[in-house]
Amino acid sequence: MLLDEVLAALAPSAAFRPRTYVDGTLGAGGHASAMLGLHGPRALRLLVGVDVDATALALAGPRLVAAAAAEARRAEPQQQQQPDVGGSPSAGPISPTAIRLLRGNHADVERLLAGVPWPEAELGPHPALAAADRSSSTTTTTTTTTKNAATLLGGVDAMLLDLGVSSMQIDDPGRGFSFMRDGPLDMRMGRAEDGDANGAGAGAGADAASSQPTLTAADIVNTWSEAALAELIRDYGEEKMWRRVAARIVRAREEKGPLLTTSQLTAAIGRTALRSSSGASRSGGGSRSSEIHPATRTFQALRIAVNDELGGLGRAIPAAIAALAPGGRLAVISFHSLEDRVVKHAMLRAAGKPTPDDELAMAQALGGASSSSATAADRDAWRLGREAAAVGRVLTRRPVLPGEAEVARNPRARSAKLRVFEKFGGGGGGGGGADGEEEAAARDGGGGKKATHRSKKWRRLEEEEGEEGGAA
Numbered sequence: 001m002l003l004d005e006v007l008a009a010l011a012p013s014a015a016f017r018p019r020t021y022v023d024g025t026l027g028a029g030g031h032a033s034a035m036l037g038l039h040g041p042r043a044l045r046l047l048v049g050v051d052v053d054a055t056a057l058a059l060a061g062p063r064l065v066a067a068a069a070a071e072a073r074r075a076e077p078q079q080q081q082q083p084d085v086g087g088s089p090s091a092g093p094i095s096p097t098a099i100r101l102l103r104g105n106h107a108d109v110e111r112l113l114a115g116v117p118w119p120e121a122e123l124g125p126h127p128a129l130a131a132a133d134r135s136s137s138t139t140t141t142t143t144t145t146t147k148n149a150a151t152l153l154g155g156v157d158a159m160l161l162d163l164g165v166s167s168m169q170i171d172d173p174g175r176g177f178s179f180m181r182d183g184p185l186d187m188r189m190g191r192a193e194d195g196d197a198n199g200a201g202a203g204a205g206a207d208a209a210s211s212q213p214t215l216t217a218a219d220i221v222n223t224w225s226e227a228a229l230a231e232l233i234r235d236y237g238e239e240k241m242w243r244r245v246a247a248r249i250v251r252a253r254e255e256k257g258p259l260l261t262t263s264q265l266t267a268a269i270g271r272t273a274l275r276s277s278s279g280a281s282r283s284g285g286g287s288r289s290s291e292i293h294p295a296t297r298t299f300q301a302l303r304i305a306v307n308d309e310l311g312g313l314g315r316a317i318p319a320a321i322a323a324l325a326p327g328g329r330l331a332v333i334s335f336h337s338l339e340d341r342v343v344k345h346a347m348l349r350a351a352g353k354p355t356p357d358d359e360l361a362m363a364q365a366l367g368g369a370s371s372s373s374a375t376a377a378d379r380d381a382w383r384l385g386r387e388a389a390a391v392g393r394v395l396t397r398r399p400v401l402p403g404e405a406e407v408a409r410n411p412r413a414r415s416a417k418l419r420v421f422e423k424f425g426g427g428g429g430g431g432g433g434a435d436g437e438e439e440a441a442a443r444d445g446g447g448g449k450k451a452t453h454r455s456k457k458w459r460r461l462e463e464e465e466g467e468e469g470g471a472a
């Protein structure tokens, strides 16, 4: 989803040459494979795939290893034809991009990446150390940087979070995500009983499945009070008929016993909440009318609660930004307004910009229940402190939306939004690696031309959106 737009945001350019890439929602590896193809093995040296779902890792691992090997084979004839900078022909085969898989929650991305050694022999000194040297910083910064310098933490050039559930998960009735398929009311994205990803064949060190949810959708539906269910369906489902849906669920479980399958829940909800949603398409192209299934919003609410999606996302964005190297980019695709709000606010905060939650944050920081007692000077000082603590900028003033063609091809894409953040401190990126844009342009099959075209498209997008990341 939004593949071209993600590739445009992460395309190589003179100022951005990713050598390390983390896909925090690997899924079937579609975006990750495209990143391998876009950057090629001489530029992209390490790809880390993270997913809570062992099934996704087991499927994507071998695919990525094969794709990386194919890219290396493709790059080799090019290498033999092209003299390197010194004028002598490059020697030896090109080793494929290293693939590493980690099973875990991207909310724990700092801990996960702290377990991945920084490949110093291949990539040279850790970028955070180099940046600390450049800015001859304080003892605290140097200590932190030195501590992290042995690992990938602080050395990630590009990261993607493509949030939500995958088609693979939706289409598997055994996972219980879809009201269209009968199956157990489960909805856990990662299940502790699925084991780890060591079978993925990618030389992967699988992370212990430490933070897998144990709560299932059936637990919620059958044990929560009517009031708690109603609140959940209102807040996470944004369902207007929240009271009625909760009442129906409770009545069904009282009359017929526990609801254990997706079809039992769908039948309990009945046709109560059926409504027509219409309006201008997100891609801005005219209006579109579509009926959503009455169970859609309740299923969404349960999935969010089972997987603590919003809580996890609130931790994941700052953690992902902390893991970036100077000049690194984080791209996030969200699928509903609740997710997008968390992404937008977290990025704005990291960019030192105001967010609608500032009043509360200011009140907490200034030590009062309400910031109304704070003087104007206190408030200004707080805002200046926020600005001074900025670690980067939001590249997408407004979110990037899928084009009409993608929405026509895949209606699920209609609510997708892409936002991109860039950490300060890039100075040409990479260092030591081949020039990504030149390499991409040099590769056969037009891939390079595509990369250059994408990078131009993205630069245009940046110009249109403006450099400031204001609240959208």
Ligand SMILES: C[S@@+](CC[C@H](N)C(=O)[O-])C[C@H]1O[C@@H](n2cnc3c(N)ncnc32)[C@H](O)[C@@H]1O
Residues within 6 Å of the ligand: 001, 024, 025, 026, 027, 028, 029, 030, 031, 032, 050, 051, 052, 053, 056, 104, 105, 106, 107, 162, 163, 164, 165, 166, 167, 189, 190, 312
């Ligand atoms: C929309 S799919 C990603 C598809 C992928 N970009 C591709 O091209 O194939 C989302 C994936 O993220 C995983 N996921 C969801 N929440 C996660 C979390 N908190 N931490 C890690 N993985 C997560 C899901 O298991 C799923 O495989």
